[in-house]
Amino acid sequence: MRLTPLLPLMFVVAVMPAMAAEPKPEIDRAKATPQAVGAAHTLRSIPEACARIEGMFTGQSADPYKFAVVRTSPNCQPRARFVDAAKAGPSVAKGWIFNDLIRVPNASCPAQQAVVKVWRKPGANGSPELDAQGRARIYLGDSKEAAQADTLAAIPMFAASMAVEGKACE
Structure with missing residues (x-):
């Protein structure tokens, strides 16, 4: 039997394309409803960051789609930050989750579509430990000491990137 030495090689060749593929996103969703040129639409809300991602087809061939992160309310207190994907460079290797x-x-x-990728980097923002009275409290003195010692917990972060796929119509 000469096939036995070839089996591991065939397995590696079959698995390599799957390994090179992008990771599967946490949220599984179908394509969005087709949007008209010039109509602003919400792509996704992220309540933890007090933000929503808003997009719009422009109809211009140089810049066919624009998207922006918009604050949802001036009174909202964010528990996460929204960062620029170009600067953060989100990837699985850096601890980000697709x-x-x-x-x-x-x-x-119909041949053109906008593709927005949202990445999430978990933080260490769990609930505080219960104190002697059984309450979850944050004490100013403890927080000051943690800040001075540079041991503050990392807060969760989100980043979004956008690309346009397909041919431009005329």
């Missing part, structure tokens, strides 16, 4: 993949087709050009 959270969401949003595909938005262009209503006037």
Whole structure:
């Protein structure tokens, strides 16, 4: 039997494309409803960061889709930060989790779609330990000491990147 030495090699060749593929997002969603050119639409809300991702097809070939992160309310107290994906460089290797993949087709050009990727980096923001009275409290003195010792817990972060796929229609 000469096939036995070839089996491990065949397995590696079969598995390599799957390993090179992008990770599966945490949220499994279908394509969004096709959006008209010039119509602003919400792609995703992230309550922890007091933000929502808003997008719009522009109809311009140089910049066919624009998206922005918009604050939801001035009174909202964020428990997470939204950071620039270009600066943060989110990847699984850096501790980020591929959270969401949003595909938005262009209503006037079905061959074109905007693809928004949302990444999440968990923080250490768990509930505080219960004190002697059984209450979860944060004490100012303890927080000051942690800040001076530079041992504050990392807060969760989100980042989003966008690309346009498909041919531009004329």
